[in-house]
Amino acid sequence: MTPEICPNCDAEVPPGARACPECGADEDTGWSQGAYCDRLGIPDPDEEFDREEFVKNEFGPAEKPSRIKVIWIITALVLAGLLLLMAF
Ligand SMILES: [Zn+2]
Known part of the structure; x- marks a missing residue:
């Protein structure tokens, strides 16, 4: 039309x-x-409203990598602490 x-x-x-x-x-x-x-x-x-897609777009991709990053930072700090302890 x-x-x-x-x-x-x-x-x-x-x-x-x-x-x-x-x-x-x-x-x-x-x-x-x-x-x-x-x-x-x-x-x-x-x-159709795709809730999963919506949530993924809103919160998804940013959340996971940042958590993994925190774990790596903690691991690095622990390793640095162990190296310091071994040095003395
Ligand atoms: Zn036109």
């Missing part, structure tokens, strides 16, 4: 036009339901 206003660039689309005269958006690229949602910042209702 052709919208009256192009959701991509807000240009007026002539009734019956197959593509936006301004930006060339058409049913395939421009004014689908998904394009409307992207523009408004609303998740596509057709797309």
Whole structure:
């Protein structure tokens, strides 16, 4: 269906036009339901909300490496302490 206003660039689309005269958006690229949602910042209702993916994006990648880093720092400190004890 052709919208009256192009959701991509807000240009007026002539009734019956197959593509936006301004930006060339058409049913395939421009004014689908998904394009409307992207523009408004609303998740596509057709797309299921993937909680696991959301959590991974929000907290996941940063958490694990930092924990591993702390373990390595502790290990390095322990080793340094042992070397100091052995030196004396
Ligand atoms: Zn347009």
